Amino acid sequence: MSILKHREALLALAILLLVGVVAARFPAFVRPGNLANVFNDTSPLILLAIGQMIVILTKCIDLSMAATLALCGMVAALLNGAGVPLPLILVLVVVLGGLLGAVNGLLVWKLGIPSIVVTLGTMTIYRGTIFLITDGAWVNAHQMTDDFKALPRAVIAGLPVMSWVALAAIALFTVLLTRTPLGRSFYAVGGNPHAAVYTGISVGRTQFLAFVIAGALAGLTGYLWVARYAVAYVDIASGFELSVVAACVIGGVAIAGGAGSVIGTVMGALFLGVINNALPVVGISPFWQLAISGSAIVLAVAFNSAQNRPAGRIILKSVEPR
Amino acid sequence: MKPVLSLRGISKSFPGVKALQGVQLDLYPGQVTALIGENGAGKSTIVKVLTGIYQPEEGSIEIDGTPIRFASAQDASRAGVTAIHQETVLFDELSVAENIWLGHAPRTRFGLIDRRAMRTGATRLLASIGATLNPDLRLGDLGIASKHLVAIARALSTEARVVILDEPTAALSHKEIHELYDLVETLKRQGKAILFISHKFDEVFRIAERYTVFRDGQFVGEGAMSAVTEGELVQMMVGRSVDQIFPPRSHNIGPPVLTVAGYCHPTEFADIGFTLHRGEILGFYGLVGAGRSEVMQALCGITTPSKGAVRIDGEVRVIRSTHEAIAAGIVYVPEDRGRQGAIRGLPIFQNVTLPSLARTSRNGFLRLAEEFRLARDYTRRLDLRASSLDQELGLLSGGNQQKVVIAKWLATKPRVIILDEPTKGIDIGSKAAVHEFMAELAAEGLAVIMVSSEIPEVLGMSDRVIVMREGRIIDEVAGDRMTPETLVRAAAGIAEAA
């Protein structure tokens, strides 16, 4: 635990440093309004990264999250077009997202197909489904009702609802992961699947639940995304799955499962969010963005593994020559 | 007396193996029942059936005379059956308290985990078995013995009526083994029914009231411990009598082959020096964790020593990889067969030839005919039982896997062979075979190092014994000094009796 805390503190420091460097040249960047903006902008990444983290905890990976987001977002837009009331849409996208996650989970659980293969397949299937139900047509701002578009940007106590959703998810999942049997079983299943069976935890079922949670989060984010950017089409958030994995990795989630925390993941996402938002401000060409986040990932991995290296037994310290 | 738990006609098979065929087992309150059988007899399998991890194809489980089904480990735990399994089954990333309570943690009013209750409960349980561990520590930061204590505390946390111990002493030191015996006594007094699995007859006779014997997945017999002798038990286990455990040795010792001097490692060992001769068996004794394996692994290029010299036939050799070690004629048969020795997914013949590929191939290209020839030679020599040489190694029984692993090292035609705990967890029958084989190797002029934690084995097999403690050589024992007493004192760091 102490190593984990240590790592998160360092990551927080790195983010502060980054913000500080930017602020040194552009003080406007650290205006609370702008920082809130950065957070709001990073909210979808945070939401997805939390879901992905839970999946990774159980020794799986979900490459279909972005596709789930896109499909649920499109369905939300279509339901809106069909006159379905907003609260019902919200429920439906979360359920749909959960169902799509459940498909992944069932294939992993019941057929024992490795998650990377399953989600590689469902990733294209889910995205293709959007094309099948829309024929590729876009849903544009003028085809959406105002209240549909307004929800994520409605400001409550100084922050848009989108940010509040992310904050709520952070709180909810911190409690879930640290204080409920289900949460601890995610760690157990990933940390030592063999032992989990002996403890009466079903590895497959737990992995299934992780996929359902990830799917439901992606579904909710799908609505938020579509409503915020006021557009839905086949390709939204394409490639986002890799940013999500990157956020987890930078946040110290062990890709082998069993280790990681919500707060670390959130900071991993914020780290990427700050970079994305700061680059244009600092005047660095956006073409640098990819290389910078790539380097950050490699450094984070190297750093995490250096921290996790067993220190050795140091048995010799008690054997001083007499 | 009525049994608390009884099994009738239990069968369980795995692809290719009938692990259990209609076996029976009874456990009585306040009594220890010893389950005895060779490797692969099905002991661990019945434990897994009892704890709901495997579901048997046939048979019934009764608790207090009522039939019951265990669909999962949780069912069994609710019914009052708990086990300390043969393999450690804990979670490095979770805290001590969480490891103890995972799956049945105390809850607060809101249904959340009650961390305070968990912590105090853990402290209480640990105290009851004489351990003082901080329940907030990450389990991964603990040593092996402490982990074992946590496993025991976990088993006690469920208020079980039936406690199963599957080879609990295999990983423990002398002192800890005795603490465990005390604990078993306490549990007995509390009226719990105990199933105790062990290959060590002395401890079985010491703590058990009853015995049950399995052979090849079948029930052979049961009865009171007081009404049976060691010889009869062995007879039941193997279906024949095993009279002599250690083979006669021709102590025909030749010139030095391997000389080690001033060997050090930054964290694991220091100042190791010894000489090994042709035709000699050199024993390495020490408690678990003494650093013997690390020394051997350094000699074979798996870990890197910080300084020191290794000479083979008087010539200084620097060994930085296992590849170079094999070229120099040193091979290491590792203690952890499943992880370090056997490649279960590959066919038997490929396992055998893996370290010898340089010999069986031409210019880097494989020659299957050569490989089969080599594999045939060595598997025959070790009397391997398998249906074909291209069978996957993982489909063989543990003892046969071990034979393939040994064959693979012999096939490299080494000059020095290091066997690390060659008989750990092996039944008496196979043990004798391995011992005989070691004696043969030495007689053929091979230099043998045997790392072992079993005193009778060390004394019975070795020409000389080196004792290690905390990463250093404490003593070298030969001739008249080769007594159990000397070894135990040296290993435990107790001064020679005045």
Add this chain to the structure above:
Amino acid sequence: MTEAAKTVATGRAIPDRLQSRTTRALHSWETILLVVAVLVFVINSFASPYFLNAWNLSDATFNFTEKAMIAFAMAMLIIAGEIDLSVASIIALVSTAMGLAMQAGAGVPVLVGVGLATGLFCGAVNGLLVAGMGLPSIVVTIGTMSLFRGISYIVLGDKAFTGYPDGFDFFGQGYVWWVFSFELALFAVLALVFWTLLHRTNFGRAVYAIGNNATAAQFSGIRVARVRFTLFLLTGLTSGIAAICLTSRLGSTRPSIATGFELEVVTMVVLGGVSILGGSGTIPGVVLAALIMGMVTFGFGLLNVPGIVMSIFLGLLLIGVIAVPRLIRGR
């Protein structure tokens, strides 16, 4: 099996093989793939009148040749228990490097040299991070995936390299004989090379051993880190070769070149029966998977079915070919 074991116990000699090689081949994954491939071929011939035409089939091979070249090396890497998600980005970086060389006035041989060297260099970076520092390959290569392509964005930004010298177009557009393109010939040659490497050499055996149990392989004297490093070099090299072909075929370089190739390559490898968990798989399987994927996309293309519908089909195929046998076996 118990029975077999008993009879053997008396005879002692253990037979080399129980099943003949043909029996074994008939029960293999490759046979399933072959059946699927033939089915796809037959269905396509009926579905479109344009399918059975030598030139059309030859054009269709361009849909998979470049990806398949990488897939051979990727298959070995995955069998050894690692993965390289940066291959498409290596293509971008290699293509950019060749563009820079071209601007500096390099001729065709130099361009090819630069391409291969850059590919090897990228492979070495991955190899160093994974084999040298012991980092998990999946995250390392997600990182270098951004890094390599990122460098190419930094160099090129919104520009493109065009105007590759005459003769350079041969690699992606030239024909060796009749309808057989240079790319197709190279694909065949590489298939043979990698088949030999994986199935007929000590190196290939080491790859399987590492994928099954790396610790035991190390204890058996296999230089695990060196093998892993070499495998990353190979994916780097084949990505470099693919980059030369693709750049030549497109006649230009953009930083967005080959976007999304990595997942198609992995799909091809997995469809080819390589276990994503490492330890098993064959090159013929990958060749068949490449043919299937190429024919499916081409067949759908002839019917003017949008690409995304093809990818649904491939996604279903990917899950289906793995799920169906498991379902039949009752898992």
Add this chain to the structure above:
Amino acid sequence: ENVKIALLVKALGIGFFEAAAKGAEEAATELGDVEIIYTGPTSTTAEGQIEVINALIAQGVDAIAISANDPDAVAPALKKAMDRGITVISWDSGVAPAGRQMHLNPSSSALIGNTIIKLAADHMPDGGDVAILSATSTSTNQNIWIEEATKVLPNYPGINLVATVYGDDLADKSYREAQGLMSTYPNLKAIIAPTTVGILAASQAVTDAGKIGEINVTGLGLPSEMAGAVESGATVSFAIWNPIDLGYSATMIAYNLHKGTATAAPGAAIPMGRMGSATLDDNNEAAMSDPFTYDKSNIAEFKSIF
């Protein structure tokens, strides 16, 4: 035997191209013996378009009219198509001369470049900062327009172009880029987006930032998609040519070239049905018509058409 003309677009599903496809069908009906194959990749990549081109060649279509994702990368594949006797023209977003017989610009590039600057300048009497939000960095047509716009910039004193960013024709990326522009340049007065995806996203971003009236979003957009922005005031005016006309004209040209009723050579005039005729310049390029400006006064009339 029908003439098979493939209308190959950057990606399926984009409103602009859907409208162009309508125009192509209109031309087909008018000509009577034409079959339109409306096709394209699902994302805007050159590799995707090449696979489609290969499939079109294999089907033996008579003509391909392409709006290219990359002018250079698709050229070899299109050259192969021409070698096999297929008529190839590009429209909207062009192809390098080696890969097509002629290119139909929706309007003259110079005119478009001037128009997008003028639309911004008209509502900035005191001058100020403007920024451009384009499509992908490789989009041929956008790059040319931006180049032309930069050329005429000196004619608009006081107008200061501070940045050009790329939203890749992705709504979310364009939105974020627009946000970035607003936070980086606090004095920004206008965002010019010469792409229908970008202008829509930028007007949404400006609306969300509460900067309607402060920042004017303009550029090229579709009336149906922009109606809301014009009503809210985020966009005062924008321009576009009629995509239906564009699809119609491209089809007509492809048909005429295929039938041999016209040849693609500098100076030639190729008939485009109701749109008159296209006169080729030295690069074998032609312009269809002038862009048309939409604002509050006429948007209602056009938003139901395209």
